[in-house]
Amino acid sequence: MAISSNFCGGNIVHTATIVESPTKCRVELNVDQDPYTELEDTIHSQWFYFKGSLMDPILGGPNKGEEVTVDYVITNANRVAFPSAWPGSSVCVSTNGKKSWERKTKTDYDKAEGTLSWQHVHRQYEEGTYFSFFEPYTLDRHIDLVDRCRATRGVNVSVIGRSLENRDIELITVGTGPLKCWINHRQHPGETQAEFFAEGLLTRLCGLDDFGAVDGLAHKAREAFTFYIVPNINPDGSANGYLRTNAGGANLNREWATTGDYEAPTLERSPEVYYVLKKMDEVGVDAFADIHGDEEMPFNFIAGAEGCTNWGPRLQGLQGAFLGAYCRTNPDMQKEVSYDPEDPNGANLAVCSNQIATRFNCLSITLEMPYKDCYTCPDPERGFTGGRCARLGMNIVDAFMHVKDWLRSEEPFWENLGEDDQYIRPKEEWEGKATMMGQE
The missing domain is CATH 3.40.630.10 (Zn peptidases)
Known part of the structure; x- marks a missing residue:
């Protein structure tokens, strides 16, 4: 997987990709932080916005693994500004170049592990998929x-x-x-x-x-x-x-x-x-x-x-x-x-x-x-x-x-x-x- 947030409003740090099989992997991420806020003596974070894309060639060769299931996991979700916001939240996703956005209704916050996770199936040759906390306004x-x-x-x-x-x-x-x-x-x-x-x-x-x-x-x-x-x-x-x-x-x-x-x-x-x-x-x-x-x-x-x-x-x-x-x-x-x-x-x-x-x-x-x-x-x-x-x-x-x-x-x-x-x-x-x- 290629993970990118190097665009207007982007925010994520890609920490690891764990390949579980030719058609399944786990991508671990951290939400990056705002600059230090002097008055409140704190560092805020929670907004994320990034693109995930299958790398070429796809795992398993050109005729195999045309779909790859990716478990996305934000591993520092319990260290953001408002961890109590995650329960009931659902990640926004766009698969058509940010023309429209839907929700990952099966977004899960594990309070004990401090992780926010969701799953997405990437298909070979499709354009990158964007994920965010809410619909971006660039x-x-x-x-x-x-x-x-x-x-x-x-x-x-x-x-x-x-x-x-x-x-x-x-x-x-x-x-x-x-x-x-x-x-x-x-x-x-x-x-x-x-x-x-x-x-x-x-x-x-x-x-x-x-x-x-x-x-x-x-x-x-x-x-x-x-x-x-x-x-x-x-x-x-x-x-x-x-x-x-x-x-x-x-x-x-x-x-x-x-x-x-x-x-x-x-x-x-x-x-x-x-x-x-x-x-x-x-x-x-x-x-x-x-x-x-x-x-x-x-x-x-x-x-x-x-x-x-x-x-x-x-x-x-x-x-x-x-x-x-x-x-x-x-x-x-x-x-x-x-x-x-x-x-x-x-x-x-x-x-x-x-x-x-x-x-x-x-x-x-x-x-x-x-x-x-x-x-x-x-x-x-x-x-x-x-x-x-x-x-x-x-x-x-x-x-x-x-x-x-x-x-x-x-x-x-x-x-x-x-x-x-x-x-x-x-x-x-x-x-x-x-x-x-x-x-x-």
């Missing part, structure tokens, strides 16, 4: 998305700064409305769900699939809002195949404020955050969403600003109504399960959505999507997909439009919200959690 696809936006009338693409490795940080601006809505994506580069989300959002707002023509609600949204969209705030981590950090090891979602003696953001360590926050201060923010993927939880959900000092009936009402509208528009979203909210006045202001909620006194949420199958709308064969991420990106427009008149309202709108718009305090518990997470 920088080539990112560049194509940005170029399509740039070529669309009424859409502005600007470069507001550059990363540590001198890649562009693009800001896509669309709309002419007075309300300023910011949506950032992919602070954690291994959470590729976020950029599929961005593609769906931009496709709808910019009319990318219809020569710039948009649907009626998107048209109204562009009149009500000016959208500031950062489709990939961490291009270095994305290119290098990292899970959570930029090229210097900074976890960007802990770089939005100084923590103790650790100054942030800085041009030396986190220019990506520095430039985006600077632009936010210049133009203002009336609503904000930070788009992520969650390794462990099989749900789409939002985490809000409950721990911020300005949390009260207004922000609670906005968050409840926003999430209520989102759930009505797309059943992949739900209300009941999320991270346990932070204690009152206990928010970590180095986390992006907390910083924005406090700094601009606005609706500000973190949106998380699963790597696993989605419990609210399960599809075991395909799992949660990039296409469904994109649909959530399209539907966030509906949720923002539902709350637009209340974002800066001085009236106590929360007193008259309907039942479906009421805030529900979420819990980080769900039926079957202990079994899935290997806690039983």
